Amino acid sequence: MAKATVREAEAYNMLVKGFHPPRQVARNFIKAYMVGGSICVVGQIILDYLVAKGVPFVQASSMTSSTMVFLGALLTGLGIYDEIGRFAGMGSALPITGFANSIVSPAMEFKREGFVLGVSARMFQIAGPVLVYGALSSIIVSILKVFVF
Amino acid sequence: MTLVRAFLVGGLLCGLAQLILDTTKANPAIIMVSAVSVGAVLSGLGLYGPLVTLGGAGATIPLTGFGHLLVTGMVEDATRSGLFGILTGGFRAASAALMAAIIFGYLMSVLFNPKG
Numbered sequence: 001m002a003k004a005t006v007r008e009a010e011a012y013n014m015l016v017k018g019f020h021p022p023r024q025v026a027r028n029f030i031k032a033y034m035v036g037g038s039i040c041v042v043g044q045i046i047l048d049y050l051v052a053k054g055v056p057f058v059q060a061s062s063m064t065s066s067t068m069v070f071l072g073a074l075l076t077g078l079g080i081y082d083e084i085g086r087f088a089g090m091g092s093a094l095p096i097t098g099f100a101n102s103i104v105s106p107a108m109e110f111k112r113e114g115f116v117l118g119v120s121a122r123m124f125q126i127a128g129p130v131l132v133y134g135a136l137s138s139i140i141v142s143i144l145k146v147f148v149f
Numbered sequence: 150m151t152l153v154r155a156f157l158v159g160g161l162l163c164g165l166a167q168l169i170l171d172t173t174k175a176n177p178a179i180i181m182v183s184a185v186s187v188g189a190v191l192s193g194l195g196l197y198g199p200l201v202t203l204g205g206a207g208a209t210i211p212l213t214g215f216g217h218l219l220v221t222g223m224v225e226d227a228t229r230s231g232l233f234g235i236l237t238g239g240f241r242a243a244s245a246a247l248m249a250a251i252i253f254g255y256l257m258s259v260l261f262n263p264k265g
Binding site: 024025030031032033034035036037039040041043044048061062063064066068069070074076077078079088089091093094095097098100104105107108109119123126127130131134135137138139141142143144146 | 152155156158159160161163166168169170171172177180181182183184185189190192204205206207209210211212213214216223224227228232235238239243244245246248249250251254255256257258260261262
C-alpha cells in the first residue's frame with residue numbers, strides 16, 4: 001500500500017515535471033505579451049497625439065521614447081515598476097521603460113556608496129552593456145549596409 | 150487601430166523575449182543587450198522599417214527599436230557625409246532618449262529610496 005503510494009507520488013511528480021514547465025512558459029509568454037503590449041499602447045497614444053498635433057514622425061517618435069523613459073524612471077522610483085516586473089518579466093524589461101528601470105533600480109540601491117561611485121556609476125550597470133553592444137552591432141551593420149552592399 | 154497594432158507587435162516582441170528567458174540560460178540583461186543587436190541586424194536587412202510602419206510605438210518602444218534607431222541614424226548621416234557619418238549618426242538619432250535616460254534616471258535615483 002505504502003509502496004503503491006510512493007509509486008503514485010513518483011508518477012505524479014513525473015506528470016508535474018512533464019506538464020508544469022510548458023504551462024508556466026505559456027503563462028509567462030501571455031503575461032509578458034499583455035504587459036509589454038500595454039506599455040507600447042501607452043507609447044502609441046502619446047505618439048498619435050503628437051503626430052495629430054503636427055509634429056513630424058521622427059521627432060514625435062523620439063519625444064515618445066523620452067516620455068516613456070521618464071515614466072519608467074518615475075514608476076521605478078515609486079517602487080511600482082518592480083511590482084509590474086515581478087508579474088510581467090520581459091514584458092516590462094524589454095520596452096524602453098525597462099531600460100529606465102535598469103538605470104534607476106541599481107542607482108537607488110547603491111546610493112549609500114555616494115553620488116559618484118554609487119549612484120552615477122551604478123546607473124549604467126545594465127544600460128552600459130546595452131549601449132556598448134548597441135554601438136558595436138549598429139556600427140558593423142551600418143558599415144556593411146552603406147559600404148559593402 | 151494604431152493602438153491595436155502597437156499592442157500586437159509590441160506584445161509579440163516582449164512575449165518572444167520572455168520565451169527566450171524561460172527556455173534558455175540567458176538572463177534578462179543578456180536578452181536586453183541581444184535585443185538591441187537583433188534590432189540593428191533586422192534594420193540592416195531592411196526588415197525593421199516595415200515593422201515600425203506596421204506596429205508604430207509597438208516596434209519603437211521595445212529595445213529592438215533602439216538598435217534600429219542607431220542604424221537608421223548612422224545610414225542617414227553616412228549617405229550625407231560619408232564614413233564619418235557612421236560615427237555621428239547613431240547617437241544623434243538616439244540623443245533625446247539617452248539624455249532623458251541619464252537626466253531622469255539620475256533625478257529619480259536621488260529623489261527616491263528603494264522600497265523594503
